[in-house]
Amino acid sequence: MADENYSRQARRKTKKSPENDKKTNLKKGGKGKKLLTALAVFLLVLFIAGAVTVASIISGAPEIDRDDLVMSQNPEIMDIDDELVTSLDTGENRRYADIDEIPDLVQDAFISIEDERFYDHFGVDVRRIGGAVIANITGGFGSEGASTITQQLVKNLYFDFDKTITRKLQEQYLAVRLEQQYTKDQILEMYLNAIYFSGSRYGVVEASDYFFSKSLDELTIEDAALIAGIPQRPSAHNPFNNPEAAENRRNTVIDRMERNDVISAEEAEEAKAVAVEDQLNQGGNSEGEEYQAYLDQVLEEVEAIDGIEWNDIYSSGLKIYTNLDQDLQSYVNEVMNEEVVDFPDEYFQAGITLMDTTNGRVHALGGQRGESEGARQLNWATNSQAGQAGSTAKPIFAYGPGIDNMQWPTAKIFDDSEHYYSNSDQQVRNFDRQHLGDMTMREALKDSRNVPAVQAIQEAGLDHAEEFGENLHVPMGDIGESYALGANYMSSLDMAGAYGAFGNNGEYNEPFTVRGVEFRDGQTIDLEPEPEEAMNDYTAYMITDMLRDVLTDGTGTSAQIPGIDIAGKTGSTNYTDDQVEQYNIPANHIKDSWFAGYSTDLTAAVWTGYPSVGDGQINMNEQENAIARSIFREIMEYAHEDRDPGEFTQPDSVVELEVEESTGLLPGPLTPDDEIITELFVRGHEPEDESDEFAELSGISNLSASYNEDEDRIDVSWDYEGDEEVEFEVEVQEPDADDYQSFETTSGTEYQFTGPAPGETYSIRVTAVAVEDDDIESDSATVEVTIPDDDEDDDEENNEENNNEDNNEENNNNNNEENNEENENDNNNNNANENNEDDNNEMNNEPENNNENNTPAENNNNGNNTENNNNNTNNDANNANEAENTGNEPAEAQENNANNAPAENNNPDEGNEGDN
DSSP states (O other): OHHHHHHHHHHHHHHHOHHHHHHHHHHHTTHHHHHHHHHHHHHHHHHHHHHHHHHHHHHTSOOOOHHHHSOOBOOEEEOTTSOEEEEOOSSSEEOOOOGGGSOHHHHHHHHHHHOTTTTTSSSSOHHHHHHHHHHHHHHOTTSSOOOOHHHHHHHHHHOOSOOOHHHHHHHHHHHHHHHHHSOHHHHHHHHHHHOBOSTTEEHHHHHHHHHHSOOGGGOOHHHHHHHHHSTTSTTTTOTTTOHHHHHHHHHHHHHHHHHTTSSOHHHHHHHHTSOHHHHOOOOOSHHHHHTHHHHHHHHHHHHTSTTOOHHHHHHBOOEEEEOOOHHHHHHHHHHHHSTTSOOSSTTOEEEEEEEETTTOBEEEEEOOSSOOOSTTOOOTTTOTTSEEOGGGGIIIIIIHHHHHHHOOOTTOEEEESSEEOTTSOOEEOOTTSOOOEEEEHHHHHHTTOHHHHHHHHHHHOHHHHHHHHHHTTOOOSSOOGGGGGTOSEEOHHHHHHHHHHHHTTTEEOOOBSEEEEEOTTSOEEEOOOOOEEOSOHHHHHHHHHHHHHHHHHSTTGGGOOTTSOOEEEEEEEOOOHHHHHHHTOOTTEESEEEEEEEOSSEEEEEEEEOSSTTTOOEEGGGTGGGHHHHHHHHHHHHHTTTOOOOOOOOOTTEEEEEEETTTOSBOOTTOOGGGEEEEEEETTOOOOSBOOTTOSOOOEEEEEEEEETTTTEEEEEEEEOOOSOEEEEEEEEOTTOSSOEEEEEESSSEEEEEOOOTTOEEEEEEEEEESSOTTOBOOOEEEEEEOOOHHHHHHHHHHHHHHHHHHHHHHHHHHHHHHHTHHHHHHHHHHHHHHHHHHHHHHHHSHHHHOTTOOHHHHHHHHHHHHHHSOHHHHHHHHHHHHHHHHHHHHHHHHHHHHHHHHHHTOHHHHHTTTO
16 A cells, blocks of 8 residues: 555656656657657567567476376286286276387378378378368468377376467477487377277277277278278267268378378279278177176285385286186076076075185186176175185094104094084084984094084194194184184185195185286286195195095085096085074075085186175075086096096005004904995004904804714814804814814814714804904804614624514514404404594694603604504504604794794894994
8 A cells, every 4th residue: 555655645746747848849850760669579588578478488388208198008907818808997098019010001190181291290280281271371270280109198188178378389389309319110000099988998908909800910901991080080080989070081181191102093993892891890898898707806916015115017918828718607607597597596606616626716706697797896706705605624633743743643533512612502403413322533524413512623733723724714703612613704715725725736826817917018927826835736636536526425425527537625614503593594504505525727716695695595405515526527627628627646654554444544454345444644654553342252053963974084073153254163172072073174064073982072162263363262062972782783783683573573472362252342343443543643643742842862762652552553643743743843833933034134224324
């Protein structure tokens, strides 16, 4: 305000000064001269002002930076064979090509239409500026530009697409500067990789792929002309949307190429004769969508590289070299979404990892069923919360730690009986709610028994189990005994890594999709992880050998592939009691179902289940728990078609031995063959003691001895029902001997002793002796036999002859008396015969006379008694009846035995024991 007042006062004083009036009058006399001076001053000020303004504008121009000149480029994804799969869509699809990779035809097309004196000017084309000035005066500012290729490059890199004088002056200045720092070829290379073609495509590489599905070296004249005409007005000249406008622009480019002697008139006519529609074959990122689950994991791994930032990944033109096998990935997608496997409904999900066993390279991922809705969707293959591991965790937390730290053999015995978690009253339950008693570790793992698994983690210790899991990079929280049954959560990627170590002699390779990256300047980073020793080689092989049995004779038989040596494990998890009650989940419905397995070449892990309990549950009654095994079998069988995997090789640290199944000890001499199994032991930890489980031999039965008069020998026979390999020692105690003497050792069950002394009694003893160890004997059996005396036989014969003579004489006397008294005694004789006949019939029907224990002597006495009372005819009848009754005994005994046999064999417990 003070300055303003002072100025007003000064003006008033000036008006009142006489001297000023005089000066004014003086100036009037030199008016013309002053006008010229003023004009000169004005022009000078205008020039200075213009120069200052231009200098000010130029000073505001950005600095030229080499990094800025290379526009952001999309990362390129290369497969296992270094073939391009796709460039990741980051909103702006860019790929870079060196100038020597861009054909001359393409370069000439762009130069002809955009800047035909490109190689002659210094960044600004003065001739084009003059023409543009005239056009702008007549048609208005901005009606025509005079930008060179260099100016367009600067504009694309540094300025918005406006047409202000400031931007134009800065553009021209930077163009000149650019021409001073770079060659024409370098500038043209940067330009051809930076120009926009619509559809979020930048650069001639993307344009060639997007419009024609061709590489640059496949482009024809009409192709090169078409893409060269698009950048002037990308939307208007997009051939997919505006084919007619695009064709007109294309033909203009062809004419310019002919005028500049780039092509001949004949070539120009042929090119223009091709319809734009016939040129087009839209390409793009369809592979990216097909491989989205895999690409998601690729980005996860690249983003985790130390020192690489987001902008480096998505704008610096990285080449990302992956382990993707496009053929295997396509088949995984087919299995997930086609009718290769019978899925129950559209909500049923699966997560799949297919990995190289030897190095951890992931060749394919199955992230979800159904079409991908975009990048970074839920990926069931890599989601560590996909599902609980179930019984697939038993090799990791139950048996692996015990073998690795305590050198357990596969023959180690566990007791599958009622069992509880430590410090808890919670009982460990098997899936079938049954207990099978003692069993080997091999049996327990093969049949996936829960009780032995918990016993194993308890005996090995949680510390060892945790360390073992950490060595396999298994995600873990606070480990507990329930980890032996798979209470922990894992992804199929985690599972494949852990199981791959079992198949790789104990070396763990972290599963990975990216093996390396290459920057635009040629710098590379090798990303292949180093292998880690996760366990001893004996642990890996012994687990592998037991897991082989899972496929051949255990819970995973439906996953086996003929001709390929594969080891693997099933797994399933149940819903909690609260979930069962809340959602009314039926019996035999489970939450997760797994199968993980491997050959020497490839490892695959498959999880199946539903996203939530409300979407559904796995119905075991419908065999839906077997879907994981079916997926595994289909993928692994396809993946091995062109492979020749070998068998798993037993390391020197492992010894294979025959042991007794029930004890795990070396078989004893009497161990039956069906009790001997072949198991694996850590070298130096083999059993040394033999089992005495079967140290007692079965006894001798049915020992009998009889004198064979015709052959003058003693015949001895016996039975032996044991399964042991034995021989029989036959001993005889002769008359007047104090002890038995060994007469024979035989493998048969009969013996003959010839030349026994008449009238003497012999005692015979038979003992079973083990062939492998003659110190092992059975209980002995003994029998006695008495040899008839020769003198007694002669006396009996004489007595028999005398008795016959006396009988004949008595009969004759009786006959004479009968004849003399025939009439007197006739009635008496008749009565006597009737009584004798009744007596004989009664005697034949009495039990004691039919008893098999009656001796021939007793029977003869009966006959003699009858003979004294009856005639010879009656004697013959009685003898015939006696023989008939004696012959019936063996037949009756045989019938009774036959009737008893079915009753014994039909015992339901015995008959169903094997099935149970």
